[in-house]
Each structure stands twice: as C-alpha cells, then as structure tokens.
Amino acid sequence: MSSSPATKPDNSDPAKHNAATLSIDGKEYLLPVRHGTVGPEVVDVSSLYNDTGLFTYDPGFASTASCDSELTFIDGENGILLHRGYPIDQLADRGTFLETCHLLLYGELPTVDQYADFQNRVTMHTMVHEQMNRMYAGFRRDAHPMAIMVGVVGALSAFYHDSTDITDPVQRDIAAIRMIAKMPTIAAMAFKYSIGQPFIYPRNDLDYSANFLQMCFAVPCEVYKADPTLARAMDRIFILHADHEQNASTSTVRLAGSSGANPFACISAGIACLWGPAHGGANEAALNMLSEIGTVDRIPEFVERAKDKDDPFRLMGFGHRVYKNYDPRAKIMQKSCHEVLDALGLKNDPTLQVALELERIALEDDYFVDKKLYPNIDFYSGITLRALGFPTTMFTVLFALARTVGWIAQWREMIEDPDQRIGRPRQLYTGPAEREYVPIDQRG
Numbered sequence: 298m299s300s301s302p303a304t305k306p307d308n309s310d311p312a313k314h315n316a317a318t319l320s321i322d323g324k325e326y327l328l329p330v331r332h333g334t335v336g337p338e339v340v341d342v343s344s345l346y347n348d349t350g351l352f353t354y355d356p357g358f359a360s361t362a363s364c365d366s367e368l369t370f371i372d373g374e375n376g377i378l379l380h381r382g383y384p385i386d387q388l389a390d391r392g393t394f395l396e397t398c399h400l401l402l403y404g405e406l407p408t409v410d411q412y413a414d415f416q417n418r419v420t421m422h423t424m425v426h427e428q429m430n431r432m433y434a435g436f437r438r439d440a441h442p443m444a445i446m447v448g449v450v451g452a453l454s455a456f457y458h459d460s461t462d463i464t465d466p467v468q469r470d471i472a473a474i475r476m477i478a479k480m481p482t483i484a485a486m487a488f489k490y491s492i493g494q495p496f497i498y499p500r501n502d503l504d505y506s507a508n509f510l511q512m513c514f515a516v517p518c519e520v521y522k523a524d525p526t527l528a529r530a531m532d533r534i535f536i537l538h539a540d541h542e543q544n545a546s547t548s549t550v551r552l553a554g555s556s557g558a559n560p561f562a563c564i565s566a567g568i569a570c571l572w573g574p575a576h577g578g579a580n581e582a583a584l585n586m587l588s589e590i591g592t593v594d595r596i597p598e599f600v601e602r603a604k605d606k607d608d609p610f611r612l613m614g615f616g617h618r619v620y621k622n623y624d625p626r627a628k629i630m631q632k633s634c635h636e637v638l639d640a641l642g643l644k645n646d647p648t649l650q651v652a653l654e655l656e657r658i659a660l661e662d663d664y665f666v667d668k669k670l671y672p673n674i675d676f677y678s679g680i681t682l683r684a685l686g687f688p689t690t691m692f693t694v695l696f697a698l699a700r701t702v703g704w705i706a707q708w709r710e711m712i713e714d715p716d717q718r719i720g721r722p723r724q725l726y727t728g729p730a731e732r733e734y735v736p737i738d739q740r741g
C-alpha cells in the first residue's frame with residue numbers, strides 16, 4: 298500500500314498528524330505520517346535515504362513498523378490483543394482454534410457451513426507422505442524435537458511441489474491448509490520418535506486438538522479415549538499462541554518469504570527463530586527455572602539474581618518487548634492452568650505454587666514494577682503443558698504448531714501486498730576504512 302504524498306503538516310489535531318518535518322543542516326524534509334485503524338501512527342521514511350542520504354537506525358526495531366497488517370493488533374500499555382478486531386479472551390473463551398485459523402486466514406469468523414468446509418479441508422490434509430516417516434530415523438532419539446521440526450517442515454517442499462508456486466493464489470491457499478493440517482502430525486511424530494513409541498496416524502473422527510492429543514498419547518495396544526476437558530485446554534492454548542504481530546519469528550518468516558522462498562522453507566525459518574529462549578523457547582526455560590527454584594523459600598534468591606546486572610539470569614516468562622502491562626494471554630493461560638490441574642487432581646502442584654508466589658513477589662518488587670515486567674504467555678504455559686503430559690522439550694514445538702497459522706497468514710499477506718519487495722535492511726558501518734592488501738610475509 299503506497300504512502301500518501303507528504304503535505305504541509307497540519308498538526309492542529311495532535312491525534313492526527315499528517316506529516317512530520319525533519320530538519321537537516323537547515324534544510325527541511327517533509328515525511329508523510331500514516332494512520333492505522335488503532336495504535337501509533339507511522340512516519341513513512343521509505344524515501345529518507347533517497348532524499349537525504351541518511352538511514353534510520355533502530356536495532357531490535359523497537360520503534361520501527363516493518364509493514365502494515367490487518368491481522369493482529371497489540372496495545373502493550375493496556376494489555377490488549379485483537380485478531381482481526383476480536384479480543385483474544387473472547388476467541389479463547391468462546392471459539393475454537395480452527396475458527397481462529399479461519400479468521401486469521403480469511404478475515405472473518407466462519408459461518409456454520411464455512412466452518413464445516415474449512416474443518417473438512419484441514420482434516421483431509423492431516424496425513425504426511427509416508428516417505429516422510431523415514432526422515433525421523435535420521436535423527437538420534439534424544440534429538441531436541443525442535444531440531445526435528447526445523448528439518449522435517451523444511452523438507453515438506455520436497456513432497457508438495459504442487460503448492461510451492463507463491464504467485465498462484467490457489468497454491469498459496471493449499472499450502473496454508475497443508476501447513477495447519479500437518480503440523481500436529483509432524484509434531485506428534487517428533488514426540489513419539491523421542492520416546493521410542495510408534496507413530497500414530499491422525500483420526501478423522503476427532504477434532505483438531507483431540508486428534509493431536511491422540512497422535513501424541515495413543516498407543517496401538519489399546520483404544521484411546523479423548524478427554525474433552527484436556528482437548529479443550531489444548532485448543533485454547535493453541536488459540537493463545539496463534540499470532541502476535543511482527544514478533545521475531547513472524548518477521549523471520551516475512552523476510553524469508555520476501556525473497557520468494559517457498560512457504561514450507563519460510564515456516565522452517567520461523568521455527569528456527571522461535572526456538573530461542575528469549576522468544577518461544579521461554580516456555581521451556583520458564584518451567585526449567587521454576588523447577589530449579591523448587592520451593593517458595595528460594596524465590597527471593599532468584600529474584601535478586603534476576604535484578605543483578607552482573608548475573609545473566611533472567612526470570613523466564615517475564616517481560617515483553619511490547620507488553621508493558623500484563624500479557625492478556627498470560628491471564629487466560631493461568632486460568633487454563635488451574636482448570637487442567639484441577640481436572641487432573643494436581644491443584645496442589647508445587648511448581649504452580651512456586652509460580653504463583655514468584656508472580657506475587659515480582660509484581661510487588663520495585664525493579665519489576667519500574668521496568669514494567671509482567672508475566673507473559675510463557676510463564677504459565679509450561680506448567681499446563683507438563684500437566685497435559687508433555688516433556689519440556691516439546692513446549693516450544695507446541696508453540697510452533699499453534700503459531701504456524703499466524704506465520705502462514707502473515708506470509709500470505711506479505712506476498713499479496715502490491716508494495717511487497719525483498720526485505721533488505723541497511724546498516725551503520727563502523728569497520729575499518731579502505732586499506733591496501735599486505736602480503737603475508739610483510740605482516741608483522
């Protein structure tokens with residue numbers, strides 16, 4: 298979407314700037330200001346280098362909008378998260394994950410008929426090519442499941458050549474459906490492989506999350522009975538992780554996609570980025586941290602470590618680049634955590650007690666209050682996922698499974714943006730100035 302030409306600033310309404318003026322060496326440059334539906338306006342600097350010979354500088358992109366998007370909006374100050382305008386708590390409490398997938402992909406919540414059609418399309422693509430099963434055998438049994446996910450998802454492009462032409466909207470849509478449909482199967486296979494159990498095929502008589510749980514926990518020796526409470530909790534966890542604006546892994550998918558790479562390769566790049574402990578790996582790290590703390594009486598020791606600049610320890614599951622208030626997903630995750638633990642008779646789980654007390658202490662501590670550090674989605678998810686029966690190494694895999702719909706929806710939005718071009722940031726060069734080559738026998 299092209300930016301409107303800069304006009305004389307009419308900043309009479311401070312809520313509605315239409316241009317910004319940049320003065321360099323006494324010369325003034327007008328930069329257009331663009332307005333979204335809600336949230337901060339943006340100063341369009343796309344012509345800055347051509348007009349002034351200067352770059353902007355924003356490592357970490359804390360003040361930079363990389364695109365415009367209609368998918369998700371976050372108000373970090375007020376702890377608000379909307380998907381196509383719908384608040385996350387309403388989607389999580391009243392909808393299903395596949396409804397949220399339809400909303401993110403096509404812009405609207407589905408009608409009854411649209412939902413039945415979408416659910417059927419996804420169901421019909423849950424199996425993977427039988428040849429893919431042999432890929433797992435190439436990994437050690439103790440390989441981290443995220444390593445398997447990066448490899449197997451990237452290899453999907455070797456099996457589904459009929460949905461890699463990114464210029465064909467039909468292929469873009471089938472690739473999206475395939476990704477959403479096959480991620481649970483691939484993730485469950487990674488889990489089964491790591492515990493030495495046989496792969497379990499998807500079942501078309503189960504809904505999305507119940508099917509995933511049966512592929513993870515069923516065994517050929519007995520009939521699997523899906524627990525609707527646990528399946529509902531799993532579904533809600535997927536909704537909470539579906540999309541989150543231009544986070545690190547989504548930006549990775551967009552940047553990879555901007556070169557024209559096929560969607561499967563782009564999702565694999567997103568999985569790799571999500572793996573980091575500062576991002577999606579935080580749920581695994583948070584539970585490991587809570588287990589390391591062990592008992593409530595050791596919390597003060599760790600809180601002090603988290604505040605110590607010389608100690609690399611951080612409270613995993615706390616803080617966020619955007620949320621400077623409580624992550625709305627964390628509140629829902631905490632509620633889901635209590636529901637799952639109650640359903641499983643684990644309400645006195647010692648790890649949950651440590652988490653609740655750690656949260657209470659941190660939220661009263663000036664360090665965390667001053668830096669606006671609140672629990673994020675990863676703080677309670679680990680306790681819930683462990684209660685559901687998953688090992689910590691599977692936590693980020695589940696995050697990747699859920700975020701696949703966000704990644705593929707963002708990827709498709711970028712491909713379909715008429716202004717889309719290859720992403721190619723510039724830099725501030727601070728290396729040596731030009732110098733002559735010195736032959737090795739003359740280097741002292």
Ligand code: SDX
Pocket residue numbers: 540541543544545574575576577579603604610611612613614615616617618619668670673674675
């Ligand atoms: C996700 O972007 C997204 O939307 C991500 C995500 C999504 O859905 O895609 O929401 C998912 O990644 C959630 C975040 C999960 N990560 C963690 O829980 C890891 C712990 N959190 C931190 O690593 C950190 O808070 C980040 C990475 C999440 C945010 O990093 P920022 O915005 O770069 O903040 P920062 O590191 O500059 O911290 C600001 C200050 C620093 O102190 P000063 O240098 O200003 O003195 O706060 C401190 C930090 O030291 N700080 C923490 C802290 N997080 C930040 N101190 C102790 N414990 C923490 N967890």
